[in-house]
Each structure stands twice: as C-alpha cells, then as structure tokens.
Amino acid sequence: MAGLAGVSQATVSLVLSARGDGRAAAISEETRQRVLDAARSLGYVPDPAARRLAAASNNLLGVFSFTATFPTDVQHSYYPFLVGVEQEAAARGYDLVLFTGSSTGGAGAAGPDALSRVRLADGCLFLGRHVPRAELKRLVADGFPVVHLGRREELEGVAWVGADYVSASREVVAHLAELGHRRIVLVREDDDAPASTDRQRGFLDGLAAAGLTGGPGAVLRCADPAGELTAQRVRALVADGVTAFVAEETDTGAAWRALNAAVREAGLGCPGDVSLGLLGSPPADLAARPVPTGFDIPRHRLGAAAVRLLAALVAGEEAEEPLVACEFRAGETAGPPVPPR
Amino acid sequence: MAGLAGVSQATVSLVLSARGDGRAAAISEETRQRVLDAARSLGYVPDPAARRLAAASNNLLGVFSFTATFPTDVQHSYYPFLVGVEQEAAARGYDLVLFTGSSTGGAGAAGPDALSRVRLADGCLFLGRHVPRAELKRLVADGFPVVHLGRREELEGVAWVGADYVSASREVVAHLAELGHRRIVLVREDDDAPASTDRQRGFLDGLAAAGLTGGPGAVLRCADPAGELTAQRVRALVADGVTAFVAEETDTGAAWRALNAAVREAGLGCPGDVSLGLLGSPPADLAARPVPTGFDIPRHRLGAAAVRLLAALVAGEEAEEPLVACEFRAGETAGPPVPPR
DNA sequence: TTGTAAGCGTTATCAA
C-alpha cells in the first residue's frame, strides 16, 4: 500500500486517520490524494486490530449479565435495557461486546475468571441479580471501569445506575391523596430487595407528605400474597375505611395479581368501589385493560444512562447522578374515593 | 504477568491458549498452574486485538445489522434471531460483538469503511435487508468469514442461512389437500422478494404433489391486495369451486389482512365456509384468535444455525446445509372443504 | 519442557 502510493507507512496512517478531522494541515494535498487513490484501488482498509493495539483503547464497551442476555422469554429479559444501551453506545461511537453465557454454561461460565473476560473491553456494564461481589470489586480495584445496572449500594465503590422508585412511589400516593383518598394500603411481598424497600419508603413518604398517617396496617406484608390477601381481608379493610390499594411490582407480578383477584372476588369494582395503584409496570399478560395507575420504569433511559456513566468512567471523568426518574402513568384504576356500600 | 509467574511471555501464551484443548502436553502441570494462578491474581486477560494481530483468533463473533440492532419495536426486531445467536455462541464459547449503529448514525456509520470494523472479530454475522454488496463481497474476497442471515443467493460467495419456505409452503398445501380441498388459491403480493418466490414455488409444488392443477387462477398476484381482493372476488371464486385460500406472510401482513377482511365481508365463516392458510406467522396484532393454519419461522434456530455456519467458516470447515426447516402450525383456520351454499 | 526472537499492521515520536 505504502509502496503503491510511493510514501511511507507512517504517511498513510497520517492521511487515513486525519479523515473527518479538519487537521489535514500536516499533509500536502497531493500526497493525500495519492494515498487516498491507492487505498481505494487496493480496497485497503486499516486493520482495526492493529489500530487498537497501537492506540491502547478499543472502542468496545462490555455488557455482562449474570443470566442469559437474551432469555427465550422476552418478558424477563434485558432487552428493553439493551435498546437504550445500544442507542447510547452507538451515539458515542462505541461497539458492544456481549459476554455470553454467564449462566448458560457458555464461553467462560466456569471459573471465577469468567469475569476477567470483560477486561477485553474498555469498560463493562453488569446486569443481573446475583453478582459475584469479589470478582466485581476486583475489577474496580484494578481501576477497570465498571457500572452496574440496578442499585448496588452494598457494593461499595461499584458505580451503578438505577430507577428512582422512591420518588415514583411517592408520586403515585400523592396522586391518590389528591383524588381524596385518606386510607391507602400498600401490598408488598416479604423480601428485602432494594426495589421493595425503596417503594415502601416512597409510599410512606407520600403518605406523610399528604398529611396522612401510615399506621400499623398501612403496609400489608405477606410472604405469600395469594394466601394472605383474601377477598375477606379486602372487604374488612374497605369496611374499615380503606379506599385505595397499591401493590409493588415484582418479577412475577404476584402482589398485583393477588390484589386484583381479591378485589374482584370481594365483588368490588375498580375504580368504582376502590382505587388501585401499581408501583411499576404490569406483567405482560395483564398489560391490556384496564391500564393500572402507577409508573413505568424507563428501561431505555436506564440503559442509556448506564452507558453514559460508563463512558464517563472510561474517559476518566466524574460520575453523574445515578438515579433515573420513572414516568407517572395516570392509568384507569384510580378515581375519587367511594364510601363503602 | 510473565514476571510474576517467573516464566516467559511465550509460556504464558502457550498455557492460556491451550485452554480447553486437550493438548496441554507441551507444558508441565506445575508451570501451568503457576501461570494460571498468576493470571488470576492479576486479573490478566490476553488482549484480543493483539491476539488477532498476531494472527490467531480472539473468540469473538461479530453481529452487524444494517438497521438498528435493537429497534424499539420488539415486533420488527432481530430479537428472536439474537436469542438463538446468543445461545449458540455461548454454547460454542464465543462472545459476541455488536457492531452498533449502522443506520443510527453510530460508531462507524459514516464511510464505506463502516463495515471494516467487523474485521476485529473472527467472523461476522450480517442481518438486514439493505446490504452494501460491494463492502460485503470485499470482506469475503479477503477471506474474512461472513454469514448472512436470510437468503442471499444474489451475492455470490456470501454464505447465508435461511428458512425453507418452499418445503413449509408445500406442507401447508399438502395439509389442505389431505383435508380434501381440490381448489386452493394463493394470495401474494406483487414483488419478487426471494421469500415470496419461494412460497409460490412451494405452493405450486404442493399442488402438483397432491395431483391438483395450478391453473391460471391459482395464484392471485396483486400489487395492492386490499384493492384487488374484494369480497365479490372471493365470492366468485368460492362459487367457482375454490374451498381454500392461503396468503403469504409479509412485513406488513397485508395479504393476510386483506384475505381475512374479504372473506369476512363476503359473509363467509372460517373454517366453516372456507379454509384459510397463512404461509408464515401472523402479525402481532392478529396473533390472538383464531390461530392461522400455516407455519412458523424458527427464528431461534435460524440464529443458531447462522452461528454454527459462521463458526464452521471461522474454523475453516465446510459449510453445512443453509436451509432451516419451518414448523408446521395446525392452527384453527382450516377444516374439511364445504360446498358453496 | 521452556526460552528467544521475529513478526503482525498500526500509531506516535522524533528527526530530517
């Protein structure tokens, strides 16, 4: 190549990497053209591998998930996040490396060095619930840029991006309070995932902000929502003055399902007799009608925010705000309170 | 790294690249362990770019799409393919590089060298309709392993994997013939996409195999199905002895929609009065009921097959059968023929 | 069984 154009390899490099940049100043137009022509006629393209070797960064952002990145079941997949991840990565000129099969028994599933593979990229995004803390912290300790998608305050030093469940839950309660509800009950499952805790906090904050009292019965915490949340129980609560219920969103949608079933079984209409709220998005099979009042987790934006943060870390910049706001969804399951019949 | 283990760089390379292979014979178990331990403690991972440059492989398979890889609309996305791609890649120990933003204005959207980025990987999978032929053939000519997902016979030399529409369509016709239908009409759009042509061929093959005659009217080819395929037309055909219709699947589902609309408008029930078949999967909004008799394109398996083929090419092996069988779907829109009322 | 050394195709740093 350099031969055909009659110049040195270095000159070729100069010409070809100057493309786009305005600073073509260092090369004479004639040489430039000669090189460009030769390149075209040879179909020459700089080898990206060599390029990256020499330039020490490879324009690659990793995505590592502790479960299959593309599970067969679209509902429980990371797909929505990836949409945002890809868009933002593309916008910033990064390509994505999907580290496959963490759980699928794939590429490097085996050893504890499975995680080391990610060092191939300039930085890596992590998704999933079950994180191998040690390995992750190791990466961080080595100065490798790491971002976790989902709140991870327990893992000190690990940067993360998460949805602001607190504010979103508070907003839903505020909406109900504004409609006139005075007694609202939260139905949640009995685990202590950050996502659950956050929602409860937001719920209680919202109550307080509206001048309402949480009281002992305001949070219905049940190991098995379907078992505890009976029609009878609902009827009793309503008789006692409760006019609205909110359920937390979980993987399975169990709380929301149980709540709906119990209300229906109690012979109560919604929002005719009671108002319902869902702190999150409905499971796919219940997505149709009626649209639950609640909020949506902006998965696209979360993915994008994660990439932004990661890109910042890679560039050695400061981390930004890790919380992404959720979107309030008016829905059709909440109306003014109605006194019990 | 080599220092910590007290061995030469070459030994490190030997140890690390022998992994998986049974031929660890050339290295003493002790040295091997020492290197492995050192690597683990340092979190060392061979630089893929360097690896590739040094003429080996880097365990990376590329995925390049000519539209955004992750369109917001899941329905029209490559998601189903990616499920298979990821699974198969994981199973074979490959990681995936998503070359982003071909159309999104991303990473390398610009020049004609956008495609050259894929050379970083050991081989690359291409998805999408609008292929830059020249660039692709260039890659192939350079001996870079390339597989296109979807039939691409026009691009000589480019390996591809596609669905076997011919056999699948033939099977649907055979099913109808077995039910007793003697006059079947194919409704197709008026373009010459390979997918359309294949279906028609399968349709005619199926007719012939069942001892039925295609005849001039067996294929209803209309530029605008909605315009041509009127209720009147359907009624006339039925009066003339036609007892079953099959429509091809297209992006928009236009043919199938038009067929359904016309039949309904003609006051005919299905499968009571006429049987219907769909050569493909129904559009999402019509997916519910009734399930159309027809076939499903096994997108998972297509993705997996593409990876298998690509892996074979990367390994310098022979290409395998590029056609993936579709799955017959009994559905609920076909029954025994009924004489016109 | 392990070490030495020659590339691989760029980029970057100096000189010229």
Place this chain on the structure above:
DNA sequence: TTGATAACGCTTACAA
C-alpha cells in the same frame, strides 16, 4: 511536510 523507528501485546517457529 515526510520518513525512520520504537512501541503495542500477542503467537509461533525454532533453539536450547
């Protein structure tokens, strides 16, 4: 404005 030349981190003969 251009040309040598030294990295870059690895693989792979070939030598020890």
